[in-house]
Amino acid sequence: MPWIQLQIPADPDTADQLEDLLMEMGADAVSMEDAADQPLYEPDPGTTPLWSQTTVTGLFQSDRNTEQLLADIRDAWHQQTQQSLPEIDVTLVEDKDWERAWMDDFHPLQFGKRLWIVPSWHEAPDPDAANLLLDPGLAFGTGTHPTTALCLEWLDGQDVAGKQVTDYGCGSGILGLAALLLGADHVIGVDTDPQALEASRDNARRNGVEDNRLDLYLPGKDPDTRADIMLANILAQPLIGLAPRLAELTRPGGDLVLSGILFNQAREVMDAYEPWFTMDEPEQKEDWIRLTGRRKDG
Ligand SMILES: C[S@@+](CC[C@H](N)C(=O)[O-])C[C@H]1O[C@@H](n2cnc3c(N)ncnc32)[C@H](O)[C@@H]1O
Incomplete structure (x- = not known):
């Protein structure tokens, strides 16, 4: 096309x-x-x-x-x-x-202490790090965009070992796959774009991730599994509309990480999530912010 x-x-x-x-x-x-x-x-x-x-x-x-x-x-x-x-x-x-x-502009990038995103056609600069080999094809998500970087930096700072993670708006699969490389148990990836689901599966195989650790769905077909960590890098308006669904898919006490939000949209998105989540102060990178919160009981 x-x-x-x-x-x-x-x-x-x-x-x-x-x-x-x-x-x-x-x-x-x-x-x-x-x-x-x-x-x-x-x-x-x-x-x-x-x-x-x-x-x-x-x-x-x-x-x-x-x-x-x-x-x-x-x-x-x-x-x-x-x-x-x-x-x-x-x-x-x-x-x-x-x-x-754009392939010419995509080089290995480090996020936090442990995590590297490495284009699949490059050598990993630090072979002992958590190296995610990535070829996004036409799906969004190389780590070069601040909205993705904000989520990768958050993930690198967490103990994700053994956790159930949902990557809502998975694009290339970059966030969910990074969570798996950092020790998460299982990821559900959801995207409206079938090409993104394909790219996520290809990237999982490229990284030796077993098929049963990543399940991919179009919205509406995804199961009601409740995540320990809910990641969603989309845009402010769709995130506002998705608030009830993402709340339903996060277990009480579970973490919420939202990105794709411009600075002046933060308040509106926080208001949409506050009925279900205790929200933290926003974290900013360039014009973009990341919102995090914890799911209240219920
Ligand atoms: C900004 S990209 C993020 C990709 C990747 N997760 C990252 O962090 O780089 C947003 C992705 O969300 C998908 N998307 C947009 N609206 C959506 C919706 N309502 N439900 C699920 N996915 C959606 C898009 O197709 C796109 O792949």
Whole structure:
């Protein structure tokens, strides 16, 4: 299936904000190319501000209405910044082109003390660490995004030995598989995207994880198993809607870890979860925050 690729020249000071906006607009992947790698972008004479060579790229499913998507992005950007976006370059790209492009930027990354995420085509820098070999394909989750990093850092700091974990919105399987490598007993992964379930299974096998330690489901088909640890890196609005279901799937005393939430959305998400969970103070990385909490009795 081809993808709609949008490339937007960006001001380096607000490029992160533009990346976040594309995620909120439903991009399946977002990346930023640095100024040094590109020819100078020349704005039309007289236009302000003077955009630099930084480019933000977003990848959207090809069944989206491109004109509507562009209009929505422009409106939302104008509302947030009171500025107009420059010309947006639109191309249709094939899966393989996109995979090759971001693979070049994906290197081994360490999270906390014990955990490394290692692209499947790289050597592990520390063979004695918990090394998760990963090939996300088109599923979200390489560890390079702050929302994933916030969850991996939390996991590295926990004693997960013997625990039952749910990874809701599993993408590449990165969070659930990291939990298994750190000693969790069993993981349930759930995702709306069948390609994510496939990528998670492939990554489990790549890491020698036995099939019976990871069960994967589309939402609505997942069992009512209650988790010791509930991980969900999605986005604020779906997380708010999922609060009753995630509460039902977490055992009393169990941990909740939510990510994919922008700083100014934290209060609304906390309010949605507080009927069932005692929530901690948010933890921030760049524009994103992680919420944690413990399931109350009941
Ligand atoms: C931001 S990615 C996170 C992937 C991975 N867990 C990580 O931390 O990098 C969110 C994932 O949630 C899935 N998703 C979106 N809405 C969902 C929903 N309502 N229920 C389950 N999965 C959902 C998407 O398909 C995507 O794979």
